Amino acid sequence: MKKLNDKLYAALLAGGGLLLLNGCGDDSNSSPAAKPEPGKISLFATDAPVDDVDAVKVTFSRIDLKPRDGDVIQIDLDAPVTIENLLELTGSTSQEIMGDVTVPSGEYNWIRLYVEGGFPDSTVTPEIGNETDLFIPGQQNGNSNGNPKSLKLTSGFTVAAGGESDFTIDFVLRKGLVKPANADYYLLRPALRLVDNQQVGAITGNVDGTVVNHPACAIYSGFGAVYLYEGDLVTAEQTPDDVYDPGIAAGSDEVDDSTTGPRPITTAEVKQREDGSYGYDIGFVSAGNYSVSYSCEAPNDAPESDDDIAFTETIAVNVVADATTNADFSEEPSEISGGAEADAGTGG
Known part of the structure; x- marks a missing residue:
């Protein structure tokens, strides 16, 4: 260079x-x-x-x-x-x-x-x-x-x-x-975030097969996604929200972060590992308190609209620099939001 x-x-x-x-x-x-x-x-x-x-x-x-x-x-x-x-x-x-x-x-x-x-x-x-x-x-x-x-x-x-x-x-x-x-x-x-590599950790975990393969999730493609939020949503009794940027619908070239509710910092796709289990990895997370939440309805999460997608479980995590924090999801979904046409979602 x-x-x-x-x-x-x-x-x-x-x-x-x-x-x-x-x-x-x-x-x-x-x-x-x-x-x-x-x-x-x-x-x-x-x-x-x-x-x-x-x-x-x-x-x-x-x-x-x-x-x-x-x-x-x-x-x-x-x-x-x-x-x-x-x-x-x-x-x-x-x-x-x-x-x-x-x-x-x-x-x-x-x-x-x-x-x-x-x-x-x-x-x-x-x-x-x-x-x-x-x-x-x-x-x-x-x-x-x-x-x-x-x-x-x-x-x-x-x-x-x-x-x-x-x-x-x-x-x-x-x-x-x-x-x-x-x-x-x-x-x-x-839509970018900057992190100092000397002050970051990572989050990893499993998503139980009973969650990924639950009938409520069967209509969605893929294995869902894990959303990362700032702060402890569990203690604050806050409900995680989807990715949403009203600037897209308005034709703006800039990202609009003025939306209300706990919006995710970033997301991670859940993948099937070589041993058949399901898991996710979120790297480059600045040290601090966060929450992670799982949803199998990620294909219905379009950034240009405020989508009513369901999250099955939210876990508070503390990220430490140069360390990996584990957070596993095992709570099965109790309902779905997208209905039978969920597969037609454009993603986000």
Whole structure:
């Protein structure tokens, strides 16, 4: 990957208004402090999967970083970085987008990921149908006016002075990947979360076969999904809610997180393991208190609508950095919400 050279780094320090602190005493005896030591940053990608598609290919060409007190840092990748299938980067699996780039240390406001849209660089392969174009909103119209389109992640972060800062970007495809009505392409919206790899743990667990194979779940494709929420919903006596973004229905290019109720941070698909059991894995979870909830009605969870899907069981979990927390689901569903036409759901 391309690193910022010394001249560019010096310019960034000057343009960013970074202050050098003087020592105590009068001006004749004071001397400027040493220039703040830079740090290195690496970015990785992981994925929260989505229904009804087999592959999501994305190609990145540039990364922009915005220091809190400085000008935007533009990092052109030496060569475009292609993730052949985001759906394979589940659990604690990730792929590097940008590695060991030297930048000024300190606090940053946001990241922009510039994507080469459309075939052959970025595509979606649906479960039924042929590989088709994937665009960042605006690219599909061919009206970018020569300006590349990007996904903006507004989570702040810090680059340690003299250290290496590694971050993972989770593409929450259940919320970010949409296919507009009557369109022959998909759009990738900025449904992203950023986690510091030095402060994350993981959640894993089993889903009992009596749950997955319950008659109430038989009409749904797949084995359901586990939803991750901030906080302890059990103690708070809160009911988990589905993925929902009203901005999609309104035609907005931005993600709208203003919805009410406990909305999931991310989701994990339940899969059948080699030994025949069913389980899930959620990686890159920042240390703290969370809740996980299982639903076999995930295929009916469309991000553009507030869907009344049922969750069979909710478990409070505490995630510790560099550790894996276990949460198993055994409570069978008592009802279904989607009815006999549930299989016709578009997913989300």
